Amino acid sequence: MSLQKDTPTSALEINDICSKLRGLIEEAVKKNLAEGILLSGGLDTSILAFISSKFTLVKAFTVALKGAPAPDIRYASLVAKELGIKHFIHFISEDELYDSIHTVIKTMRSFDPMEVRNSAAIYAALKTAKEEGVKTVMTGDGCDELFAGYSFLFNLEGERLKSELERMWRAMSFSSIPLAKALGLEAKLPYLDTNLKNFAFNLDPSYKVRKERGETWGKWILRKAFEGILPDEVVWRVKTPIEHGSGTTTLQALFEQMVSDEEFQEKRRRYFEKDGVTIRSKEQLFYYEIYRSTVGAPHQAKAGRVCPYCNSSVDEWVTYCRTCGAYPI
Numbered sequence: 435m436s437l438q439k440d441t442p443t444s445a446l447e448i449n450d451i452c453s454k455l456r457g458l459i460e461e462a463v464k465k466n467l468a469e470g471i472l473l474s475g476g477l478d479t480s481i482l483a484f485i486s487s488k489f490t491l492v493k494a495f496t497v498a499l500k501g502a503p504a505p506d507i508r509y510a511s512l513v514a515k516e517l518g519i520k521h522f523i524h525f526i527s528e529d530e531l532y533d534s535i536h537t538v539i540k541t542m543r544s545f546d547p548m549e550v551r552n553s554a555a556i557y558a559a560l561k562t563a564k565e566e567g568v569k570t571v572m573t574g575d576g577c578d579e580l581f582a583g584y585s586f587l588f589n590l591e592g593e594r595l596k597s598e599l600e601r602m603w604r605a606m607s608f609s610s611i612p613l614a615k616a617l618g619l620e621a622k623l624p625y626l627d628t629n630l631k632n633f634a635f636n637l638d639p640s641y642k643v644r645k646e647r648g649e650t651w652g653k654w655i656l657r658k659a660f661e662g663i664l665p666d667e668v669v670w671r672v673k674t675p676i677e678h679g680s681g682t683t684t685l686q687a688l689f690e691q692m693v694s695d696e697e698f699q700e701k702r703r704r705y706f707e708k709d710g711v712t713i714r715s716k717e718q719l720f721y722y723e724i725y726r727s728t729v730g731a732p733h734q735a736k737a738g739r740v741c742p743y744c745n746s747s748v749d750e751w752v753t754y755c756r757t758c759g760a761y762p763i
Contacts (some may be wrong), residue, residue, distance in 0.1 A: 465625070470493045470496055473521070475506050481660055484664060487517045495559045498680050511523070513664070522566060530558060543723040543757065548677065551682040564618070577653065579599075740751065
C-alpha cells in the first residue's frame with residue numbers, strides 16, 4: 435500500500451488492516467505468554483494484558499515513585515479492573531530507587547538521564563514481579579518504534595517519516611531484557627515477534643501517524659484496531675513516557691536541590707578535564723559518578739565514530755549516544 439498521510443482511506447480498507455493487526459498481535463502474545471506483565475495502563479501494555487487475559491491468569495505489575503504524581507496507577511488500575519486480572523501496585527521508596535539506579539547504570543552501562551529514569555522504574559517493577567514468584571514477564575517494548583508512537587515523529591511526512599522509522603528500527607534496544615536477566619527473570623516482548631514486525635515494517639506510515647479528534651496521533655492504526663474493545667480513555671490516551679507515568683521524572687528536581695551550584699561547576703570542570711566528559715545537569719552528574727566508579731571513564735571501544743560529549747563509540751547512523759544520552763550527535 436502506498437497512501438499519502440492526508441489521503442482518505444476507505445472504512446473497509448481500515449477494517450481489513452485492523453483485523454489483520456489484531457490477529458498478528460494475538461498470535462504474538464500466544465507465543466510469548468508470561469506469568470506477569472508490566473502494566474502502565476498505556477495503549478501498548480493494555481492491549482497485551484487484554485489478549486493475555488484470554489489465555490492465562492496473568493499478574494499485572496505497576497510501580498510509582500512514592501509521593502510523586504504517577505498517572506500510570508490510575509490507568510493501569512482501570513485496565514486491571516476491566517479485565518479482572520490480579521494487579522500489584524508498588525510504590526518505590528527512596529532507598530529502593532537508589533538501589534535501582536545503581537543496578538541500571540551498571541547493567542546498561544549508561545549515565546543517560548532519560549535511560550536511567552525510565553529503566554529504574556522498569557527494574558523496580560521487575561523486582562516486584564520476582565518477589566511475587568513470577569519468572570517470566572511480558573513488556574510492551576517495541577510498539578512505539580514500530581508504530582510511530584513518539585511525538586517527535588508527528589511533524590514528519592512521507593519519506594522523511596519512513597526513513598526516520600527505519601533508522602529507529604536499526605537502533606532498537608530495550609533495557610527490560612538485560613534488567614530481567616540480572617534478576618534471573620525472562621522478559622518477553624510480543625511486539626518484536628517476526629510476523630508482527632514485518633507487518634509493521636511494510637505498513638505505510640500514513641496509517642501510523644494521522645489526525646483524529648482534532649489532534650495528531652501516533653500508533654493511529656493500533657488505536658483504531660482496539661477502539662471499542664478497550665476503554666476509550668486508554669485507547670486514546672496520549673503517550674506517556676515511563677518516567678512521567680511512574681513519577682521518576684521528579685528526579686531532575688530532586689538532584690537540583692541535593693547538589694549546590696558550586697559543587698556542580700567544580701565537578702563538571704574536573705570531569706571534563708580528566709575524562710573529556712561533558713556533564714549537562716546535576717542529575718547526570720550523580721549518574722556519572724556511579725558510572726565512573728562501576729564501569730570506568732567512557733572511552734572509544736572501536737574504530738569509527740565517537741560521541742563528542744563522552745568519547746564513547748557510536749554507530750555511524752545513530753543520532754544519539756546510548757552512553758551519555760547526548761542528542762543530536
